Amino acid sequence: MIKIKSLSKHFGNINALDNLNLDIRKGELLGLIGPNGAGKTTAIRIISCILKPDHGDVLVDGCSILEDPLRIKSMIGYLPEEPNLYERFKAYDLLKYFGELYGMPKDKIEPRIDELLELVGMSKRAQHKINTFSKGLRQRIGIARALIHDPEIIIFDEPTMGLDPATSNTIRKFIASLKGEKTIILCTHYMDEAEELCDRVAILNQGKILDLGTPDYLKSKIHGETILKLKIKDIDNIQPRIIKKFESVENVSIIGDQVLVSLSSGEEICNIIELFENNVLSVNTKEPTLEDVFIQRVK
Ligand SMILES: Nc1ncnc2c1ncn2[C@@H]1O[C@H](COP(=O)(O)OP(=O)(O)O)[C@@H](O)[C@H]1O
Numbered sequence: 001m002i003k004i005k006s007l008s009k010h011f012g013n014i015n016a017l018d019n020l021n022l023d024i025r026k027g028e029l030l031g032l033i034g035p036n037g038a039g040k041t042t043a044i045r046i047i048s049c050i051l052k053p054d055h056g057d058v059l060v061d062g063c064s065i066l067e068d069p070l071r072i073k074s075m076i077g078y079l080p081e082e083p084n085l086y087e088r089f090k091a092y093d094l095l096k097y098f099g100e101l102y103g104m105p106k107d108k109i110e111p112r113i114d115e116l117l118e119l120v121g122m123s124k125r126a127q128h129k130i131n132t133f134s135k136g137l138r139q140r141i142g143i144a145r146a147l148i149h150d151p152e153i154i155i156f157d158e159p160t161m162g163l164d165p166a167t168s169n170t171i172r173k174f175i176a177s178l179k180g181e182k183t184i185i186l187c188t189h190y191m192d193e194a195e196e197l198c199d200r201v202a203i204l205n206q207g208k209i210l211d212l213g214t215p216d217y218l219k220s221k222i223h224g225e226t227i228l229k230l231k232i233k234d235i236d237n238i239q240p241r242i243i244k245k246f247e248s249v250e251n252v253s254i255i256g257d258q259v260l261v262s263l264s265s266g267e268e269i270c271n272i273i274e275l276f277e278n279n280v281l282s283v284n285t286k287e288p289t290l291e292d293v294f295i296q297r298v299k
């Protein structure tokens with residue numbers, strides 16, 4: 001459905017995208033994950049025909065972003081990182097305005113607005129002005145605006161950033177409800193969000209894809225069945241190679257004041273903890289998550 005071909009973009013001396021290649025299948029929910037500045041927003045702004053690439057092309061359902069931007073724009077619904085909603089508009093009028101901009105037939109716009117406001121739980125606020133809405137309510141209206149023309153492709157850029165857990169959960173559920181029906185790109189730096197929602201995940205860093213696959217596939221590449229998390233006093237004095245000499249240790253990373261040890265089995269956990277004697281502040285074990293994959297890949 002979306003073919004990203006050798007895409008590059010730089011801003012001054014920053015390489016925001018560096019020869020990016022990626023195929024997104026019809027009906028799939030693809031996660032684009034990466035730290036801040038990885039190039040996620042740049043990539044989706046190019047796909048959405050808001051920004052021009054320096055090199056490369058994107059084919060959306062066979063149409064090139066270079067040749068057919070208007071057609072592609074009509075196929076895509078885009079929720080930007082910070083949706084710029086017209087503050088003085090009432091929610092209903094804003095959606096109507098965008099429906100008209102997309103050239104929707106007049107008799108289709110009103111029922112579609114009613115349906116969308118219902119879907120995002122904003123029916124009661126239809127006649128309220130945007131400037132009276134909290135961040136979470138704005139995000140719901142931003143989503144309704146992205147979906148007004150019933151696009152085949154939907155792109156969400158950090159849809160839950162800065163929202164409280166309950167609102168985030170509502171928005172995640174909503175995205176999940178679109179799965180299978182639409183082709184979706186979800187940019188996020190929340191790994192649990194990507195793990196919960198995505199069919200496949202691309203890990204982006206410094207404009208390049210480091211890895212791509214289903215969350216399970218990516219987790220299986222950690223090779224460990226358990227992750228041992230140790231909080232240690234004087235972490236600066238830890239030498240990973242001492243931990244690595246244990247047979248069951250697959251990988252060691254030091255993040256902040258924690259040592260994360262991937263283990264192929266739990267047999268040597270006690271011996272590893274003993275290495276640190278009285279410096280151990282806390283001990284946890286857990287199954288690998290997408291976050292662990294991310295931390296290992298994006299160092
Ligand atoms: N309009 C711009 N002007 C200058 N630099 C930019 C612009 N947009 C993005 N960048 C830079 O490009 C890099 C990638 O940014 P972005 O695509 O926004 O990353 P992400 O969305 O993954 O956080 C960053 O280093 C960012 O500072």
Ligand SMILES: [Mg+2]
Pocket residue numbers: 040041042081157
């Ligand atoms: Mg971004």
